[in-house]
Amino acid sequence: MNMLIAEDDRIQRENLKKMLGEIDKSLIIYEAEDKDEALKISRENIIDIFYIDIVLKNSSGLDLSIEIRKIYKYEFSWIIFLTTHVEYITQAFKEVHCYDYILKPYDKKDLINMSKKIILRQGINTVIKRKYVVFNLGDGIFIKVYIDEIIFIEVYIRTCTVHTKRAKYEVKGLSLKQSLTLINSDYIIQCHKSFAVNINYIIKIEKSTIKSYKIFFENYEENVILSYKYKDVIMKSFKNNGVDILPLSNGGSDNGYN
Known part of the structure; x- marks a missing residue:
């Protein structure tokens, strides 16, 4: 399981990490x-549990949590606040729907007991929620791809290329419509006659021509075309999600796509 500690005090962050590490050595703890x-x-x-300090460097834990909730995969994730400011907790429950809070200085027993309960519940939820699709690559090769790891899909001359965090896979004879039906995910959306994108990985949308845009992804070099036909659908998905929409760049081209 993956945990994230958002805490601007290095010593407190290290103490919390050490306590959580005693629960299970296999836990992956980000800071x-x-x-x-x-x-x-x-x-x-993919973070399973968030531990967020109410007061952060150059921000607040509430602001961070609100941004996290805007990311589709974290809409219902476990968030625990770390605080000495009890007066903020009511606001945290109302605005962020956090699970609970831990007062500083940390009580090791309370922290471990609370975390163990979440880990047990999250383990059950993960089995139910994490979905995958199996693609036939031909020559007797089948590959399992977790849907939440798909960045985008492109189809060119009846070859479907699935771009994921791990690798690219080519599937012969599969149309874009067929691939979307197979995947059956509400966060992988068609953005062009040849492309569909995972809205959770988009970092920027930039105008390319009068009738098209380019979509860029987090930590991925390739980009895709957003055509005018699908613009409203994609833009609606990102309402209030903080995606950058940039003006038409000099020398933009639609690369032959419509």
Whole structure:
């Protein structure tokens, strides 16, 4: 399981990490001291439990949590606040729907007991929620791909290329419509006659021509075309999600796509 500690005090962060590490040596614990670092880690990984300090460097834990909730995969994730400011907790429950809070200085027994309960419950939920699809690559080769690891899909001359965090896979004879039906995910959306994107990995949308845009992804070099036909659908998915929409760049081209 993956945990993220967002705490700007290094000593307190290390103490909390040490306590959590005693629960299970296999736990992967990420650390961040501010909002930007925490969001970067959250987008690049799948975090199961968040421990967030109410007061962060250059931000607040509430602001960070609100941004985390806007990321589709964390809409219902476990968030625990770390605080000495009890007066903020009511706001945290109302605005962020956090699970609980831990007062500083940390009580080791309370921290471990609370975390163990979440780990047990999260383990059950993960089995139920994490979905995958099996693609036939031909020559007797079948590959299992977790849907939440798909970045985008492109189809060219009846070859479907599935771009994932791990690798690219080519599936012959599969149309875009067929691939979307097979995947059956509400966060992988068609953005062009040849492309469909995972909205959770988009970092920027930039105007390319009068009738098209380019979509860029977090930590992935390739980009795709967003055509005018699908613009409203994609833009609606990102309402209030903080995606950058940039003006038309000089010398933009639609690369032959419509």
